[in-house]
Amino acid sequence: MSARARIVGWMLFLVALALSVSLSATWSILLSRLDARVSAELENETEKLRRYVANETPADVKTLLDGWLSVNPPDRWETYFTVVGGRIESIPGGDRPPAALDADENLVRTVARVTERPVAGWTDSTAGRVRYAAIPVQITGDPTIGQFVVAVFYDRHREEVVASVQVLAITGLAALTLAGAAGWFVAGRVLAPIRLVRQTAEAISDSSDLTRRLEVTGNDDVAALAATFNHMLDRLDQAFAAQRRFADDAGHELRTPITVIRGHLELMGDDPHDQRDTLALVNDELIRMNRLVDDLLTLAKAGQPNFLTLEPVELAELPVAVVARARGLADRKWRVDEVAEEYAIADQQRLTQALMQLTANAVRHTQEGDLIAVGSAVRDGHVVLWVRDSGPGVPVEDRERIFQRFERARIAGEGSGLGLSIVRSIAEAHDGRVFVMDAPGGGAQFVLTFPMVAERVETV
Ligand SMILES: Nc1ncnc2c1ncn2[C@@H]1O[C@H](COP(=O)(O)OP(=O)(O)OP(=O)(O)O)[C@@H](O)[C@H]1O
Ligand SMILES: [Mg+2]
Structure with a gap:
């Protein structure tokens, strides 16, 4: 994988991580706020009804509840109905609610059993889950118990939360895509000089032409890299030149005694006296060569580990x-x-x-x-x-x-x-x-x- 892909990949991974963390946080915050809002609404309706009842003196429960419904219209995604004596008494006019809860006999039966104190609960409807509160109402002089039911279409509100989180996710994804594209572009521009350095370095190493140098422009990290690389090439060039010179010199130095020895041996005659002299000379030259080889070996070893015994x-x-x-x-x-x-x-x-x-x-x-x-x-x-x-x-x-x-x-x-x-x-x-x-x-x-x-x- 190229450095560019790796950089952009990591960047996208991190941004996506941050995005999903923020999305899930938003989701749970919005949901818990929704729960709190729905509970508050149910309590508020209960409280309003309690105040209304305290100020009115109707003849019976039915009149009281009808009066209450006429002055208190439901909010959006909310519905009311009243039950008197175990059957549906009235539903308010105005906008039709998302689902007709009064048709739910089970619910009506459950609600009709609420006689002591307000009860809250969940029920299902054709418009999703519903959070409701049933508030029992009774007045002096009328034995009948009525119930006022306030119901909030919870799933409708939840859909709103889903929709806003969705919008957030979509804009986030769009931003991610944009960031990816921008990152790809920027990484490409940043890495281009490095690629150039690499290609040049490759060309130099392919041609093994150590006299070539990278072009150094600007004064950023890449320029420093190129300069360092050039410096290394200088040193390599010098080292190789020194090595070549050393090999040339060593060859030359060894050739001289060899030539001397061969010359003497070729000229050597039959005279034993002459032969002894020649052999002594040859021996001297060989000793010199021996020393030279020893010295060259020492120098060659000097660059290696284990040269010293400490x-x-x-x-x-x-x-x-x-x-x-x-x-x-x-x-x-x-x-x-x-x-x-x-x-x-x-x-x-x-x-x-x-x-x-x-x-x-x-x-x-x-x-x-x-x-x-x-x-x-x-x-x-x-x-x-x-x-x-x-x-x-x-x-x-x-x-x-x-x-x-x-x-x-x-x-x-x-x-x-x-x-x-x-x-x-x-x-x-x-x-x-x-x-x-x-x-x-x-x-x-x-x-x-x-x-x-x-x-x-x-x-x-
Ligand atoms: N004590 C000294 N006084 C004056 N000149 C010296 C002395 N030691 C070395 N030199 C000079 O330094 C040169 C290099 O010395 P070096 O020991 O490297 O080579 P060499 O003695 O000529 O050869 P080798 O040591 O390989 O037999 C010598 O040729 C000599 O000119
Ligand atoms: Mg010496």
């Missing part, structure tokens, strides 16, 4: 262990700077891997006897780990670039340029970052920092 990591231990391992790399003045006497929830192996990458870089950019120091601290709720050296440092204009994949500073070293992006991936997996600054007394100081948290939820 545990409490002793921050004081980390720099000590790194220096102990790195010492074997080269002859430098190795130092442990300050250490933090705390534990952090982190991945010990990945942090060690990052610090080892940094020390390897530091070794590459320093000479024998130069200083390389590793340290840890906790500052402002952040774990701070660093590796600093007394080498040439990193020029300010390169400080962003060198963290990109396959990016090397102008003086190309031996590496492939993946080390720092691995360090950055490890920092980011810990919700942190890595940056380089001038070390005190010159040289480079690489800082890896991430928030110190009690619990870490790994995010992709």
